[in-house]
Amino acid sequence: MTDVILTVNAGSSSIKFAAYEVGAGALRAVARGHVDDIGDDTLFAAGPADGPIERQPIDAPRGTVDHGAALRLAIDWLRRHEEGCHVVAIGHRVVHGGPDHAEPVVIDAGTLQRLRQFIPLAPLHQPHNLAGVEATLQAFPDAAQVACFDTAFHRQHPFVADAFALPRRLYDEGVRRYGFHGLSYEYVSRRLRSLAPDLASGRVIIAHLGNGASVCALRDGRSIASTMGFTALDGLPMGTRCGQLDPGVVLYLLTEKGMSADEITHLLYHESGLKGLSGVSNDMRELEASDAPEAREAIDYFVARVRREIAGLAATIGGVDAVVFAGGIGEHAWRVREQILGDMGWLGIALDREANAGNAQTVSLSDSRVAVLVIPTDEDRMIAEHTAEILGLMQPADSMPLTRLTA
Template sequence: MADIILTINAGSSSIKFAAYEIDQGKLARLALGEIDGIGGKAHFSARKGNDEKTGFDLDQSHIAVDHRMALTAVMDWLEKEQNGANVIGVGHRVVHGGPDYCEPVLVDTAILAQLRSFEPLAPLHQPYNLAGIEAAHDCFPKAAQVACFDTAFHRRHPFIADTYALPREYYDEGVRRYGFHGLSYEFIHRILRHEEPVLARGKVAVAHLGNGASMCAINSGKSVGSTMGFTALDGLPMGTRCGQLDPGVVLYLMREKKMSADEITDLLYKNSGLKGMSGISNDVRDLEASTEQSAKDALDYFVSRVRRNLGGLCAELGGLDCLVLTGGIGENAVNVRKAILQNLEWFGIQIDFAANARNERIISEKGSPTVVLILKTDEERMIAAHTAELLNLKEPLVPAIA
């Protein structure tokens, strides 16, 4: 029976999971899957190794599927597909670690209670992340539960990168810039350090561009700035989230439009961004295929904001040695990348547009002062690596950041 590390990314209506075996000191991914429609018509889909994805609807004849029932389905599937599976550790993506957590932790009752106190800081993510931990504890009672935080990579920011221009008491209460997508940034930097150690020691900007989007400035392996702030709403426009917004707009919506906090939350998190601007879709592929002006406007706005924030991060770094593009858009959207990177020679970025069109790993011209890379992120593997490292089961995935 194989010893397995399971990774869980639990949301309000879905659970994404991956299963890894430690094989000769390295993580070997055995399976990847997702349960959609928790609380409603739940559907399980997964693939083992490189096999074709299979799926089935979960039985809801007696009661609606919750997180615990969803993880029970994962456990049953793993035992069947692996001819027995011993889950020894479960690594969880937890969006918010608050001001205290700068590295993964083993979860116990006290820590779970503290993480629950951060729910007001991430109301659309944190409660469901913690529900996943509780469900995993029920399903895998002998396994260690490890919380891996999306904010942890940014927790050593200098004060000026974390604060807002509010009275200091609010900062002390936790109203500060946290930054998110830290698991993705940490994975990218580990890979960069392994494959391009000279660049990794320099000034690096990483653009995590997907349905959720942000950018991070990394200097000598440490995050020194992020486009996201107190919540995952800030910074770049995203699939359905607004990105940077004058707080006066929120006051206007409250006073003039008489919108409630819940209505504003729904607007800013679920009905803004590319979806709201275009009135068509949150998917870049749909917008690129559309002939509507609103689709073009939404993409143009996204591109302009990425370019503007790139300039800001470079000012924060005091220069730029390497730019990495990752995430679904960063890794695949050739035309969006081209629009972001064109005419930046003055900035030290010289792009080989033929290489960009071929989705090559290096898309900057030879001799470009700034090297531009496309790297595939893998947050699940980062969570698995953290879990294994915390349990002293293996050496780091690649050389750890000092």
């Protein structure tokens, strides 16, 4: 019987899952899958970690597959295809851990109740994250359940990066900048530490650019500041989320347009960002392929905001030694990367345009004062590592010897 850790990443319209074999203090990925477009034309895809993924549309009327049904599909597939495996633990991505959770925790009934209190702070994600916990508690009642928080990586921010200029009592009540995408940043930071320890110990800016997007400044592998704030709406424009917004706009929508709180919430979370600006799509690939001037303007706005945040975060940490791109856009949209960094010589960046167009791991010239890298993120593995570490199944990364990885 082989011990395995499952990871569950339940998002607003998709679920990602994976299985990792635990052995000799290390993890080996054995299976992976995802369920996309939940509630629409739902698609299930799964397969061995090192083999082809089989994709299968779900034969059900539109709208009948909810997150519970999607999780049952994933669990049933894992049981059928991983016979002989003993599930010892399940690690969950939980977007919001509030002000107190600075590291993963083993979930009990009290923890689950406390995490429900943060649903208003992450309404697009937290309910589905916790639904994933409840589903696997029923399916694997003897397995340990571990919550891994997207906010935990940012909990050591200095006060100036943590607070809003609001009455102090609100800060004390928890109205503060939490930051998100922490699991992605932590994974990329660990990967950079293996690839280039000298860079990882310096001043690093990581741009996690995807349907959700943010930028984070790190010093010696620790988060110093992030573009996301109290909720996952702040900072960069995203696929359907607005990003940074004058709060007066919300007041205007309330008082002059007569919109309700629910209507404004839907507008800011689902109808804004690249989708709202372009009127075409929230998918960067579709925008790049479009001839519509609004699509080009949406890309230009996205690029301008990323440039502004990189420059601002460089000031926050007193310069920059490396810029790292991750996420779907960050890893694959080379034209976007070129627009962001192509004329940033003033910051010490000399882009290797040929390497960048080939999505190489290092896309800066050899004489660039600032290294620029593309490092694919892997939140599932980060969740599995955290789960194994907290349960004593493997050493924490900080106690492991460094190993330089080849490109």
